[in-house]
Amino acid sequence: MERKIKRAAYLLLVRRHSYPGVREWELEKYLGRNYMEVLEKLGEVLSKIGLEIKVVNIREGDREIKHFIVVPERRVKEEVGGSIFRSDEAAVLAIAVSLIISSENMKVPRGEIIELARTKLPEYRVERALNKFIRLKYLVEDGEFIKLGLRSFLELDLDMLLQQFTSSLKGVETVSHGEDQEES
Amino acid sequence: MSRESEVYGRIKSLSKMVVKGDVDPLNIDISTLVELFSKIDVDRLPIELFMEDVDALNGLSLVLYYQKETIKRYLEGLKIDEMIVKTAILSLDIDALTSVIERLYRPPVDASTIDNEFILESLLHFKNIERLRFEFTDKPVEIDSVDIPIEEDIRREMEEFHGRLLEESGGRWVMYRDLLGDKPIFNSYLISLLSSEGYLLLKVDRMSGEVYVKALPQKHDFVNPISIPIVVSRGGDGEED
Numbered sequence: 001m002e003r004k005i006k007r008a009a010y011l012l013l014v015r016r017h018s019y020p021g022v023r024e025w026e027l028e029k030y031l032g033r034n035y036m037e038v039l040e041k042l043g044e045v046l047s048k049i050g051l052e053i054k055v056v057n058i059r060e061g062d063r064e065i066k067h068f069i070v071v072p073e074r075r076v077k078e079e080v081g082g083s084i085f086r087s088d089e090a091a092v093l094a095i096a097v098s099l100i101i102s103s104e105n106m107k108v109p110r111g112e113i114i115e116l117a118r119t120k121l122p123e124y125r126v127e128r129a130l131n132k133f134i135r136l137k138y139l140v141e142d143g144e145f146i147k148l149g150l151r152s153f154l155e156l157d158l159d160m161l162l163q164q165f166t167s168s169l170k171g172v173e174t175v176s177h178g179e180d181q182e183e184s
Numbered sequence: 185m186s187r188e189s190e191v192y193g194r195i196k197s198l199s200k201m202v203v204k205g206d207v208d209p210l211n212i213d214i215s216t217l218v219e220l221f222s223k224i225d226v227d228r229l230p231i232e233l234f235m236e237d238v239d240a241l242n243g244l245s246l247v248l249y250y251q252k253e254t255i256k257r258y259l260e261g262l263k264i265d266e267m268i269v270k271t272a273i274l275s276l277d278i279d280a281l282t283s284v285i286e287r288l289y290r291p292p293v294d295a296s297t298i299d300n301e302f303i304l305e306s307l308l309h310f311k312n313i314e315r316l317r318f319e320f321t322d323k324p325v326e327i328d329s330v331d332i333p334i335e336e337d338i339r340r341e342m343e344e345f346h347g348r349l350l351e352e353s354g355g356r357w358v359m360y361r362d363l364l365g366d367k368p369i370f371n372s373y374l375i376s377l378l379s380s381e382g383y384l385l386l387k388v389d390r391m392s393g394e395v396y397v398k399a400l401p402q403k404h405d406f407v408n409p410i411s412i413p414i415v416v417s418r419g420g421d422g423e424e425d
Contacts, residue, residue, distance in 0.1 A: 013295055020292035051293055069292040077290050084291070091281035095273050097288075102269040105205040105250065116270065120278055145205070156288040 004031050004038045005045065012042070012053065012070050019150055021069030039068065050076040056153050069154055092117050092129035096139060098161060100148050107145040188233055191220045192240040199243030202250050209250035217244060303338050303377060310373055338377070345374045346383050350399040357387070360395035 007030055011022045027035040043053050056067045072080075085093060095117045099108045110130070117126040130146070133139045137149040138156075152158070195217055201207040221244060229237060273281070349363065364371050375397060378384045382404035387396050 013293060015294045020294040054290070070294070071290040071292055074290065078287070081286060084289075085282075085285060087282045088278060090285040091278045094281040094284045097285075098269045098273060099266075102266040103205065104208055104254070105203070107205055116273055119274060120281070155291055156285070157290055158288070161284065161288050 001038070001041065005042050007031060008035070008038045008042045009045075012068060019067075020154065021067055023068070024066040027068065046070060047073070058150065058153055067154065074157070074160075088121055088125055089129040089132065091120055092126055093133055093138060095120075096130065096133070096146060097148065097152060097156065097158070100146065101158060101161065107142055107147045109144055110141070110146050111144070113146060186230075186233070188224050188229065189236060191224065192233070192236040195221065195240040195247075196236075196243045199246045202247050209247055209254050212247055212251070214244075214247060214251065217247070307338060307373065310369070341370075342374055342378055342381075342383075345371070346378055346399060349384075349397075350401060353399055355399065355401070357396040357398045360386070360397050363397060 008027070011026060011030060016022075024035075027039070031038045039053055046052060050073050051070050052073050054069050054071045056069065058065045058067050071077075092113075096108070096113045099113055099116065100106055113130065114123060114126050117129075121129075130139065134141055134146075134149075136151060138151045140147045140149040198207065198212060198217070202209045202212065221240065224237070226237065276284070349358070352358075360375070363375060375384060375386075379386050379397075383400055385398045385400060385404070387398075388394070389396065
């Protein structure tokens with residue numbers, strides 16, 4: 001078992017593809033059919049240093065693929081904070097991701113995103129940010145539509161976005177202030 | 185147009201609208217479509233309508249699939265009302281929207297490494313580059329692939345090259361093109377790897393365009409993580425590598 005845990009840690013932590021993490025078939029190949037048991041044990045080890053294993057279901061064609069990655073625990077991430085995005089670009093990504101998630105078939109016309117984002121930022125900056133996120137694979141172009149890219153599924157906590165938007169604006173602010181108070 | 189063809193056309197156009205996202209799949213009464221479909225007597229269907237029948241059946245299954253996915257998303261709580269989202273977006277300022285993404289962002293933890301296997305894979309890729317027409321000496325060559333045996337130990341080759349260069353140059357800058365010798369592709373590959381690992385320094389004389397290399401006796405603390413691209417003209421598709 002110990003050998004398998006080490007192998008699982010290598011598969012999950014050392015990048016071997018263009019994307020981070022590992023897919024279900026690889027875990028089956030290198031760890032055997034009881035790979036979930038191995039991941040649970042590895043999860044126990046990782047939790048001691050504030051990390052956890054996240055499972056993301058990715059749709060590829062008509063198949064759904066389980067993708068496993070290691071991420072910082074939500075609490076740890078919130079304590080440290082920050083992201084790799086510039087403020088205005090992050091706002092455009094927030095708008096795009098929210099619209100896509102609330103849309104039918106998880107895709108939105110590019111024009112719709114621009115129209116809404118234009119209420120916050122000049123159009124050229126919105127366009128530039130959108131193109132950047134498409135290049136970085138957070139978003140994907142599908143004709144005139146924009147869909148979520150692999151990196152959005154892997155790197156963004158989409159469940160949490162839903163929680164935020166199902167609250168009202170005041171609710172979102174309350175959550176934010178409430179946590180600040182708790183931390184201070 | 186026959187009745188059957190009309191039914192098929194209707195189903196196909198509806199399924200296309202669902203796939204494009206123009207119609208909410210849950211607004212489609214699938215039972216009516218199934219009923220219409222089941223009324224068609226396939227045994228008496230003209231042969232020219234067979235393909236339409238198959239396409240319509242496929243369309244029907246697509247509508248069902250999207251209905252299933254939509255219900256699944258509702259049940260999983262992954263479906264939120266578009267109007268709520270738009271209202272929230274309009275009410276939030278840039279900072280609030282930014283903080284939404286900051287809260288959502290949980291970067292994957294991973295380590296990018298260069299190991300022997302990676303180096304061998306790169307070499308294999310390098311070896312298979314075709315239609316290379318010019319060497320750095322500007323002498324045209326005609327080779328379909330670069331003949332480098334990948335079985336040999338690249339690490340050993342790198343160490344030998346580094347040791348030789350250190351000894352011959354005495355720690356001085358030497359011209360890059362002089363180091364290429366009779367194996368320009370292989371040697372340029374070794375130089376690239378050694379510089380990436382911090383065993384060589386590279387500099388470019390901006391006036392002459394000449395590239396110089398200096399061997400370091402010890403591995404430099406700072407390892408340049410960025411590969412240095414060296415432009416080689418390639419025939420065919422007009423790309424540069």
